[in-house]
Every structure is written in structure tokens, then in C-alpha cells.
Amino acid sequence: xxxxxxxxxxxxxxxxxxxxxxxxxxxxxxxxxxxxxxxxxxxxxxxxxxxxxxxxxxxxxxxxxxxxxxxxxxxxxxxxxxxxxxxxxxxxxxxxxxxxxxxxxxxxxxxxxxxxxxxxxxxxxxxxxxxxxxxxxxxxxxxxxxxxxxxxxxxxxxxxxxxxxxxxxxxxxxxxxxxxxxxxxxxxxxxxxxxxxxxxxxxxxxxxxxxxxxxxxxxxxxxxxxxxxxx
Numbered sequence: 001x002x003x004x005x006x007x008x009x010x011x012x013x014x015x016x017x018x019x020x021x022x023x024x025x026x027x028x029x030x031x032x033x034x035x036x037x038x039x040x041x042x043x044x045x046x047x048x049x050x051x052x053x054x055x056x057x058x059x060x061x062x063x064x065x066x067x068x069x070x071x072x073x074x075x076x077x078x079x080x081x082x083x084x085x086x087x088x089x090x091x092x093x094x095x096x097x098x099x100x101x102x103x104x105x106x107x108x109x110x111x112x113x114x115x116x117x118x119x120x121x122x123x124x125x126x127x128x129x130x131x132x133x134x135x136x137x138x139x140x141x142x143x144x145x146x147x148x149x150x151x152x153x154x155x156x157x158x159x160x161x162x163x164x165x166x167x168x169x170x171x172x173x174x175x176x177x178x179x180x181x182x183x184x185x186x187x188x189x190x191x192x193x194x195x196x197x198x199x200x201x202x203x204x205x206x207x208x209x210x211x212x213x214x215x216x217x218x219x220x221x222x223x224x225x226x227x228x229x230x231x
Contacts, residue, residue, distance in 0.1 A: 007039045009074045010074050011026050011043060011049070012062060012065070012069065014026050015057060016058070016066050019057045019058065020057050021057075022056075023040070040056065047062070048061060048062035048065060048066075050062075064231075080166055081118060081165070081166040082119050082167045082169075083116050083117055083119060083166060083167070084116065084119060084125060084128050084132060085114050085115075085150075085170050086117075086132060087114050087171065087213035088133065088173040089172070089175075090174070090176065091175065096193055097190040097191060097192060098192075098196050098210070099188060099189075099190055100112050100189055100199070101136065101189075102186055102187045102188075103185070104184065104185060104186050105184070105185055105186075107163075108203065111201050112202055112206075113206040113209075114206065115132060115133065116132070117131070124223045125169050126146070126171075129144060129171040129173065135183070136183055136185060137176075137178075137180055137183075138180055138181035139176035139179075140177055141173040141174070141175070141176035141177070143173065143175060144171060144173050144174075145172040146169055146171055146221055147170040147172055147213050147215055148170045148212050148215070149168070149170075150167065150205075151166075151167045152166050152205065153165055168209070169219075169221075172213040172214070
């Protein structure tokens with residue numbers, strides 16, 4: 001996300017409530033014309049604002065960006081991370097194996113657990129799961145089940161500080177195919193359920209996430225795309 005100057009955020013806020021404003025209407029801070037022109041020009045160059053004759057308004061990109069604003073503070077609201085957690089399993093003979101990744105970057109360097117990845121803007125859950133599985137392990141899968149949506153707050157014991165606020169779609173991917181690879185983000189390995197339970201350095205919630213992934217029935221999830229005339 002682009003970091004904008006406070007003055008630029010104030011301009012976007014004004015345009016949320018007063019579309020098609022004049023230059024003088026937007027300069028609520030009383031800046032010099034040159035100073036204020038710089039900020040307007042920057043917003044136009046970054047395609048957040050457009051000028052029609054002598055009036056300014058938000059572009060579609062600007063509306064989408066400003067729509068996430070806390071209008072009282074003129075800042076983009078900090079929101080939970082929305083991601084998928086991929087519980088990939090395969091069966092060989094009578095044994096079930098779980099795909100586990102040992103993380104090789106901070107935070108949680110050296111911890112082991114299931115592959116996760118943020119849902120990108122414009123992606124749907126299964127699209128994210130397929131992309132992340134391919135990027136992080138080299139594998140592909142079509143047998144995919146969305147099980148639950150889990151919302152976690154992670155708090156440091158010593159300080160009480162909230163360090164993570166995240167929502168995971170738990171996705172069970174069964175019998176993926178392809179050649180398993182490692183990436184700069186982690187080392188991947190197939191292990192049995194008993195080996196999984198004995199892992200010493202697992203993430204705080206991994207066993208619970210695995211139990212959720214094995215529950216019967218899929219989550220009721222409605223994902224739609226709508227074509228609209230105006231925004």
C-alpha cells in the first residue's frame with residue numbers, strides 16, 4: 001500500500017464527502033498555493049485524483065483506497081490479515097501424510113506448521129489456496145475443501161502486546177500432485193500424523209487447525225462477482 005502524506009490523506013477525505021471540489025475548497029489547511037499544488041499533483045500522478053476543468057474528484061482507484069479510511073483520523077484503518085491455511089494431506093497405503101513447512105524467515109523462524117498465504121486483492125479463496133500451494137511447495141491440487149474461518153489474536157505473554165490479528169480460511173487439499181520443492185520461505189516435508197504430534201517447535205495453533213481441517217462437511221461460503229454501473 002502506498003504511504004501518503006497527511007495532507008494528501010486529508011484531500012482524499014474531503015473528496016469522499018465533497019466530490020467535484022475546487023482547488024480552494026480542498027485547501028482546508030491553508031497551505032501556500034505551491035505547497036498545496038504539489039500534493040494535488042502527487043495524487044493525480046498516482047491516479048487517486050482526477051481533474052476535470054477546474055474541479056477535482058476521486059478516481060475509481062482513489063475511491064477504493066479512500067473507502068478504507070478512518071475518516072475521523074484521516075488514516076487507512078489497520079485491519080486483520082486475511083489468509084488461507086493449507087492443510088495438505090496424502091494417503092499412501094494405510095498411512096496418511098501431512099505436508100509441513102519449516103519456516104526460514106522471521107517471524108517464527110524455525111517453527112513448523114502448515115503453509116499459509118495472504119489472500120490477494122481480487123482473489124477468491126480457492127484461487128489463493130491453489131496459488132500458494134504451487135508457489136510454496138511446487139504442488140497442485142484439485143480436491144479442495146474449505147472447512148472453517150478462524151479468527152486469531154496473538155498476544156505476547158510478557159507484555160500483553162497484540163502482535164497479530166489474522167483470519168484464516170482453513171483449506172484441506174487432498175492428494176496434491178507434483179514434485180515437492182523448497183523455497184526461500186520454508187523447507188517442506190511430508191510427515192505422518194504421529195510425527196506431526198511429536199514436532200517440538202510447532203506454531204501455537206497447529207494441532208487445533210489440523211483437527212478443524214479433518215471435520216466432516218465444508219463451510220458454507222458464498223463468493224460472488226457483480227457488474228455495476230457506478231462506484
